[in-house]
Amino acid sequence: MATQFPYTYYSCPCINPTDSTLPEQDDTFDPSSPRAAFSLYPLEHLLYCTECHQVRCPRCTAEEVVCWYCPSCLFEVPSSTVRSEGNQCTRSCYNCPQCTAPLAVNPLDPPESTSETLTGPFILTCPYCTWSSLDIDLKFDKPNNITGQLSGSKRPEPSTPVDTPDPDLSRASSPKPDPKTRDEVFTALNAFYKNQITHDVDAPGHAFAEQAFSSPHSISRLLNLYSTGKKLKRQRPKPMSEALTPADGLVLFDPESELDTIKRTAAGGWEGTLGGDKAAINTEARFVDDARPVASLLRTKRAKRCRACRTLLSRPEPKISTTRYKIRVVAGSNVPRVGLRPLGAKARATAVSGLGGLGAEVPSLKPLLPSHFVLTLTNPLFDAVKVTLATARDTTGPVKARVTILCPAFEVGANTDVWDEALARDGGGGSQGGGGVPEAGKVWERGRNWVGVVVEVVPAGDAVRGEVLEIAVFVRVEYEAGGDLDGAGKREVGFCNPIWSSG
């Protein structure tokens, strides 16, 4: 996150979920507590809920998928297709099993062929690492609908249907490895156990089950309800049987296939095997020869809602090719920006924007000597706001210091036209202050929509060298919303961590 000094983190109210019922004095925020790290964010990471009048961090927003799309072809995929086909592009987008680069479809026409149209066959080639589907003997008749052609030729060897006896199994005594893929094994197992469960439900283990009642399950349950006495006593459901045959999805250990693997490893050597990272995207493959192209995984566009009131905070345009947002309520345009700089540093512009750092001139604190800093608050709203600041008298971090805000209550002007300020300055108005000695109860400097107040920091005598001093500042903002007084409509904790002690 932000590494520049001074940095300002904003605490999200979700750190204290019960704070709405408690008096405000109770939820004092301790920036040095381990929990605080989970609710402190730079302003840029926060959204704002206009209904709850609170900032919303990634933890207190709920995400929902607006659309699924393929990053390669930028086509939207309906969510029903995602559910049925899985999280992958069903068109012709594939990634290289060796280097994950998107694969290109290239014709294998002999160069001397003069025909205008490409006749094929076609192959998938990686423009980066030169892998091609010829490495695994895959060719395609058409340049489009690769997925359809690939599923047709899923396996080079004829795959055995689940319900017919495995020809390899029936052959002699030594069972060869089942040629079924992991997916097929999973489907078989899934079907087998689903079947088991429905059988169990259809024939519940009560007394009537023993009699050959062919009545549906519901009727037998009804009978069960009206029967009396000891017959009501339910037996335990009969145990389910496990998958016993390869047709059920059972995979037997096969020493021959292990030997085969060892032989292939010895023959192919280091280069013949897939690395762990590549095997992870190609779960079935162990050798380079088995690595198949991986269908491009889909991406999503997501909307964000407030967890408390379900208001939409951010919603991207559903069109895939744009990166714009339909709705996006950022915290930066709703809560005042807090900045801090040493008194006398000529960096008002950067301090106000809160983005610039102090660069080389990082102030160091001397124990027991008061240092002065200017805390600036910039109001992004189009109405003037009343601000009240509060801070703990002593900081709780590794650097102990006494912090005093010389002017804790003031008003910040509205975020009006920038020209107002420029014109006012010509007339002698505009930003005032910034001279003399810091005085208690007085605003240090003031501009169109910002105010700077002086903060006095006195480090304790035993301050640690080289540690950062973090000052928690509680900012309470009062404003009038649409005529009727919304009172203390908003409040948030601005949290500035700007200074360190080098003794």
Next chain:
Amino acid sequence: MATAARRPVPPKAPTTLDPASTVASHALLTGPHRITVRARAVLHPYARIMAGGGPVDIGEGCIIWEKALVGCGDSKITEGEEEDARGVRLGPNVVIETGAVVEAREVGEGSMIESFARVGVGARIGKYCKILSYANIPAHTELPDYTVVDGRNFRRKDKTMANQPLVREIRAANHAKQVKGLQALIPSNLVKWQ
């Protein structure tokens, strides 16, 4: 370019240029040793050939892109090295992309050195190799034919190229097409470098 102006102008190298080759007038051919450019080779503007440590031989149909450097700048020869050990020989149809530095002893036919890759002194690159962008081949490395090396030094054998003569044919045809296109685009100035 201020730095270029301050430097002494490097000496023009003795050359043997095939009349069917394309050498842009902004290419740079320098050094005390002989530079041979064979037929249909294309030297882009600002391509640099430095025959500082030995003769440089650019094979037929090679393409050397701008700011690529082929050859060694210095003529210093370490003990036990042959007289022209720092020469460079590019086989036919080698492509050296932008910013690549090739000091190798030999680059085999149809190999491709991608942009900003470096091939150290004395290395021998086999046929149809592909050195991907920003890869670094240390000095005196020997790469077998059909090796692909990427920037993280991940190596694999290009089986498609090795086992499929048809793919090699297609590749050669595409390369010839590219050379033809470049010949039409780049004005050749052989006289300047003869």
